[in-house]
Amino acid sequence: xxxxxxxxxxxxxxxxxxxxxxxxxxxxxxxxxxxxxxxxxxxxxxxxxxxxxxxxxxxxxxxxxxxxxxxxxxxxxxxxxxxxxxxxxxxxxxxxxxxxxxxxxxxxxxxxxxxxxxxxxxxxxxxxxxxxxxxxxxxxxxxxxxxxxxxxxxxxxxxxx
Amino acid sequence: xxxxxxxxxxxxxxxxxxxxxxxxxxxxxxxxxxxxxxxxxxxxxxxxxxxxxxxxxxxxxxxxxxxxxxxxxxxxxxxxxxxxxxxxxxxxxxxxxxxxxxxxxxxxxxxxxx
Numbered sequence: 074x075x076x077x078x079x080x081x082x083x084x085x086x087x088x089x090x091x092x093x094x095x096x097x098x099x100x101x102x103x104x105x106x107x108x109x110x111x112x113x114x115x116x117x118x119x120x121x122x123x124x125x126x127x128x129x130x131x132x133x134x135x136x137x138x139x140x141x142x143x144x145x146x147x148x149x150x151x152x153x154x155x156x157x158x159x160x161x162x163x164x165x166x167x168x169x170x171x172x173x174x175x176x177x178x179x180x181x182x183x184x185x186x187x188x189x190x191x192x193x194x195x196x197x198x199x200x201x202x203x204x205x206x207x208x209x210x211x212x213x214x215x216x217x218x219x220x221x222x223x224x225x226x227x228x229x230x231x232x233x234x
Numbered sequence: 235x236x237x238x239x240x241x242x243x244x245x246x247x248x249x250x251x252x253x254x255x256x257x258x259x260x261x262x263x264x265x266x267x268x269x270x271x272x273x274x275x276x277x278x279x280x281x282x283x284x285x286x287x288x289x290x291x292x293x294x295x296x297x298x299x300x301x302x303x304x305x306x307x308x309x310x311x312x313x314x315x316x317x318x319x320x321x322x323x324x325x326x327x328x329x330x331x332x333x334x335x336x337x338x339x340x341x342x343x344x345x346x347x348x
Contacts, residue, residue: 092298151257184311184312193269193318203337
């Protein structure tokens with residue numbers, strides 16, 4: 074049943090992309106969705122359906138709004154550093170800890186960190202994320218974790234765990 | 235009205251893309267350049283695609299643009315992460331002005347010298 078949901082999802086994306094209900098398009102979409110499903114079906118997160126729970130969905134929306142505001146801030150931050158004559162950067166790679174356990178939540182956390190001001194995820198080993206930071210403000214690992222990770226961690230914990 | 239919104243978003247998106255390109259040229263090493271390339275170019279491209287949605291309306295082109303926004307948001311940070319990790323693993327050092335490199339410190343013991 075859950076594998077069938079995955080197939081339907083792929084087929085739906087195909088329908089949106091082609092935007093036609095001609096039988097040739099439907100046939101090609103069915104074959105391609107089946108191939109993608111057979112090749113990649115095992116990495117599809119089986120419990121992804123639990124996102125449909127209204128409470129989780131509400132926090133997903135809150136996360137989306139927070140994410141977007143940080144993304145806009147990140148762009149002005151980069152613009153300020155790039156267009157400034159003196160280029161005020163103090164780059165380096167720092168190590169932070171995350172409380173999140175599931176793969177899905179960690180993926181979202183790493184991608185969110187990459188798109189937020191001045192940080193870029195380089196690697197994820199066990200509980201630790203290695204992050205390239207364009208303007209390091211402190212040498213204390215706890216404070217770094219607080220600045221980089223926590224505002225997303227709290228929201229993602231409610232959405233995915 | 236939709237045309238005005240679309241054109242405004244287009245201008246904003248292109249200016250973010252320009253800033254990203256300037257960063258790509260000005261910043262010192264690959265990791266800093268990736269920062270500029272990922273952030274500015276992602277939001278800039280999303281804005282341009284969104285302007286397409288406003289400009290053409292909700293038809294086949296608009297839906298494709300919306301799907302592309304989702305794909306860009308997923309794939310751009312993942313690609314940047316892959317490039318940064320590969321660069322670090324193949325031995326590219328950080329810029330001389332960098333403060334610290336915990337990743338290199340932690341990997342020193344386990345590293346097979348390439």
